[in-house]
Amino acid sequence: MLTGKHALVTGGSRGIGRAIALELAASGANVAVNYSGNQEKAEEVVKACMEYGVHSFSVQADVANEKDVKAMVKQVTTEFGALDILVNNAGITKDNLLMRLKEEDWDAVMDTNLKGVFQCSKAAVRPMMKQQEATIINISSVVGVLGNAGQANYVAAKAGVIGLTKTLAREFSSRNIRVNAVAPGFIQTEMTDELGEETKEKLLAEIPLNELGQAEDVARVVRFLASEDSRYMTGQTLHVDGGMVMP
Amino acid sequence: MAEQILDRIKKIVVDRLGVEESEVKPEATFKDDLGADSLDVVELVMELEDEFDLEISDEEAEKIATVADVVDYINAQQ
Ligand SMILES: NC(=O)c1ccc[n+]([C@@H]2O[C@H](COP(=O)([O-])OP(=O)(O)OC[C@H]3O[C@@H](n4cnc5c(N)ncnc54)[C@H](OP(=O)(O)O)[C@@H]3O)[C@@H](O)[C@H]2O)c1
Numbered sequence: 341m342l343t344g345k346h347a348l349v350t351g352g353s354r355g356i357g358r359a360i361a362l363e364l365a366a367s368g369a370n371v372a373v374n375y376s377g378n379q380e381k382a383e384e385v386v387k388a389c390m391e392y393g394v395h396s397f398s399v400q401a402d403v404a405n406e407k408d409v410k411a412m413v414k415q416v417t418t419e420f421g422a423l424d425i426l427v428n429n430a431g432i433t434k435d436n437l438l439m440r441l442k443e444e445d446w447d448a449v450m451d452t453n454l455k456g457v458f459q460c461s462k463a464a465v466r467p468m469m470k471q472q473e474a475t476i477i478n479i480s481s482v483v484g485v486l487g488n489a490g491q492a493n494y495v496a497a498k499a500g501v502i503g504l505t506k507t508l509a510r511e512f513s514s515r516n517i518r519v520n521a522v523a524p525g526f527i528q529t530e531m532t533d534e535l536g537e538e539t540k541e542k543l544l545a546e547i548p549l550n551e552l553g554q555a556e557d558v559a560r561v562v563r564f565l566a567s568e569d570s571r572y573m574t575g576q577t578l579h580v581d582g583g584m585v586m587p
Numbered sequence: 588m589a590e591q592i593l594d595r596i597k598k599i600v601v602d603r604l605g606v607e608e609s610e611v612k613p614e615a616t617f618k619d620d621l622g623a624d625s626l627d628v629v630e631l632v633m634e635l636e637d638e639f640d641l642e643i644s645d646e647e648a649e650k651i652a653t654v655a656d657v658v659d660y661i662n663a664q665q
Binding site: 466469511512514515 | 624
């Protein structure tokens with residue numbers, strides 16, 4: 341379904357990004373796997389992608405760093421010859437109640453989660469405009485819509501991603517670059533594995549489908565947004581959260 | 588040399604904006620005469636950067652209004 345397409349997944353070394361990289365590769369796309377520090381994990385993902393018979397390589401870059409990002413996009417277009425699909429997935433959390441939230445933790449989360457989407461989109465759009473067809477998929481979060489005590493920085497960044505998505509969708513619609521977002525709910529990752537039973541119970545009570553999501557649940561929706569099947573959609577945020585948000 | 592540069596610029600403008608080569612006169616403005624929108628101009632500047640292997644700063648790019656502006660700018664850089 342994505343045969344011959346060239347994709348870049350930021351934060352593709354672990355968690356949801358890893359699942360997205362594999363899903364795109366399974367659909368036939370060549371995948372560049374970005375990571376920040378975890379080269380070993382990124383190489384594992386590259387290997388797993390290649391098992392699907394596609395090209396893949398890892399590329400280190402801090403998504404918030406303009407120089408890094410420019411070099412990354414250059415490397416991708418040089419190796420692949422084009423960039424059709426950008427998935428802005430890299431993200432971090434530095435949670436605390438507002439009263440205790442340090443400026444540096446606000447900045448770090450804004451830099452990676454919001455500025456990173458700006459930097460990567462800006463660099464990617466350059467080759468994409470020439471191609472006259474491409475898609476960008478940004479990973480937001482359920483809490484960017486609902487808010488969440490203890491995550492002011494993260495929530496602000498993820499809500500920002502939704503606004504950015506709508507604006508990019510409008511700016512680049514004339515070049516047939518579609519820009520959409522996916523807002524995952526609570527997805528089972530190393531992070532959620534560490535939650536206590538009681539917290540988990542409470543969490544589940546908030547989820548109509550009554551279970552945590554899997555990274556693959558998010559990845560499949562990303563694949564849909566990357567493909568021609570969603571050709572008439574842009575500026576949208578799709579909620580993959582077991583029904584937590586019903587817009 | 589100057590001729591060559593003009594030809595290369597013309598080719599890019601024709602390519603990008605889908606206009607006739609005869610319309611790409613020195614005094615032609617991109618926005619009014621050649622029907623470019625703001626995004627077209629940004630794109631054009633990017634292509635020029637690639638074609639002539641240079642970096643055009645945002646301040647310089649904002650000053651570009653006509654085909655002659657581009658020719659002058661490129662000539663000054665070479
Ligand atoms: N997990 C959830 O329940 C959930 C829910 C809603 C939304 N999300 C969003 O989904 C995305 C992925 O989350 P996850 O749970 O899969 O996270 P994760 O397992 O912690 O993985 C984060 C990924 O981002 C990379 N990364 C971090 N900072 C980076 C930077 N500055 N530059 C480049 N890469 C960077 C990491 O690279 P290294 O491996 O090199 O460190 C890693 O690949 C995030 O945007 C997150 O906010 C997650």
